Amino acid sequence: MNTANNTTNTVIKDTTANPAPLGLLGFGMTTVLLNLHNAGFFELNSMIMGMGIFMGGIAQIFAGLQEWKKNNTFGATAFTAYGAFWLSLVALWLIPKTSFGTAYASSEAGIAWYLLLWGVFTFFMFIGTLRLNRTLQVIFFTLTVLFFLLAASAFTENKSLHTFAGYEGIVCGLSAMYGCFAQILNEVYGKTVLPLGVRE
Known part of the structure; x- marks a missing residue:
């Protein structure tokens, strides 16, 4: 007696939105604002802290969790x-201002090591972008340079280096914002409006 094996293939189509533009925007806008401060345009204030908590922090983590659902380990x-x-950066600023955290204020050397490890x-992560698009390469290269410049300025307490790092950080943040705008416009128009430098 012959029996037929019936095989059913189920194809699951991902219909969720791309979370990367939100993550890039959260990172980019907050980075620009902080580095305008680092470059000397205005003092550190609640605007930067608010952006750090909600756009730089919560929005990016939300985007990261969505990238996890899309099986994108890098994102x-x-x-x-x-x-x-x-x-964590906002916590470093605010904890010493509390009644219980005064004794735990970070030294310049501590901040320098913190920035160095992030660098x-x-x-x-920049090495990983060498298999991705040019825009991500620019973002992660300039961010690497930014962390090392800020770490060096903290180790040496060189104010001029800190100011220079601020200008470099503005470029980094703007490149991330560009990545956000490019992905949104390219998807909406169904064609390349702003190039990302996609690898062939």
């Missing part, structure tokens, strides 16, 4: 990690 790691970076992490 999930990047957005979640840098979202946590912004939240090391970012450098290895």
